[in-house]
Amino acid sequence: MRVTTSLRAVLVAVLSAVLFVGLAGTASAAPPAQAQAASDCAGRGVPLSKISVQLYTFAGVIGGGAGEQERHEEVLRSLAEMGYRNVEPYTLSGWTAEEYAALLDEYGLKASARHVDVGSQFTPADIEQILEDNRTLGIKYFGSGSTAGAPWIGQLRTEADWVAYAQYLDAVGEQARKAGQTLMVHNHDFEFTTVFGDRTAFDILMQHTQAKNVVSQLDLYWVSYAGLDPVDVIEEYGNRIQLLHVKDLNPDLNRRIEIVGLGNIDFPSIFAAAGGSTRYFVVEHDPRFTDLEFDPYEAAEVGLEYLTCTTY
Structure with missing residues (x-):
């Protein structure tokens, strides 16, 4: 314990x-x-310069519609007061890239990475616009989960579909690399539970993209939820894993996402295995939209405290 x-x-x-x-x-x-x-x-401990927080943690606070920008700005202000220097946006809440960059600057924050839908071979995204916004925001890393492969989306049904998706991502990653940016792929559990022969969908994504074009943002909770040891994944793919989503798992409450340090994931061993290749350790706790007692500010603060006192 x-x-x-x-x-x-x-x-x-x-x-x-x-x-x-x-x-x-x-x-x-x-x-x-x-x-x-x-x-x-x-x-x-992990230095503040390497710690970030995924703003989706506050999706239940930020919400949408009237007042969204005010709530979003309050989240940024509070995180800066906690001591965060980096944040990982999932939405710009209607601001332009220029306006959002100015807002981050106002609170002394930087965007360590950005979650944005990069599309698929079936539904390509406007990558040039994404890259332009990233330049304005000062962002190097960007990407999203393998959205096309999610069971609730169902675009990727066969091994050939996953290979073609990886090839699409590699092309996007090459475009990003030439613009001085890096495409990252963030996993959920289904990339590890979708299996073709002896290869998982995650294996396919790594094997059919070039290391210079695509890196991994490994979500430690979802790897653990899928029944794998994150250390094994890190040891297999080495420095292709450049960012970590630091989320904990509570084995006693239906394996739900837990506040960092209060679950059973062995973060020190994982950080040691990752070595010096980790650019950012990103605190995250998916929102509990129906749990009125859940406090995302507490999750962010405890996560920050835990990382600043944990070897890596």
């Missing part, structure tokens, strides 16, 4: 150490073990 250390506990420990030294009357007095642990933790 892991012990999750909160930022508040770290601060209390540090203050306790200062008080201890003062009362002891000598700087050579040994600090309490808790303070020493806090000091060690602070030195090994």
Whole structure:
């Protein structure tokens, strides 16, 4: 069982150490073990420059319609106050790319990546427009889940469909690379549970795209939900996995998504396996739209505290 250390506990420990030294009357007095642990933790945690948060966590707050932009801006303001330096948008809420870039700048935030529908061989997207918006937003990484392969979409039914989809993504990725950007593919569980012979759909996506054109944003919850160990996936595909969606799993509540650090996913082992290839560790918690007690701000804050105190 892991012990999750909160930022508040770290601060209390540090203050306790200062008080201890003062009362002891000598700087050579040994600090309490808790303070020493806090000091060690602070030195090994994920740096803020590598931590981001997927704004879909706040989809239930941002919503749509009247007031959406005001609610979206309040989310950005709150995240900046928590200490986040990066965010990962899933919508611009009606703002132009220029307006959204100015809003991020106002709150001292950067967009580490962007989730946007890049289409499929059946429904191609306007990639030039996406790339232009990304340049304005200062975004390098962009992409989405394998939406076309989702069971509720049903565009990809055969192995040949998945191969053609991978080839489409590779072409988009080449276009992005030439524009100085990087296409990423974000997984759910179905990329690992859709199997053709000895290959999963995820294998097909990796094998039929070039590493220079397409990278993976590995969602650790969905890999675990599909019954795989994320460490095995990382060890197989190495530095093609450049971003991690850090989401936890609660085995006691129907394997639901859990606040980071409160489930059973072994993040330290995963981070160690990923090594230095991880560009961003992205906190995420899919919204519980019908759960009025769920607080996405708490999920974001606890996730930030957990990562800043977790080795990688």
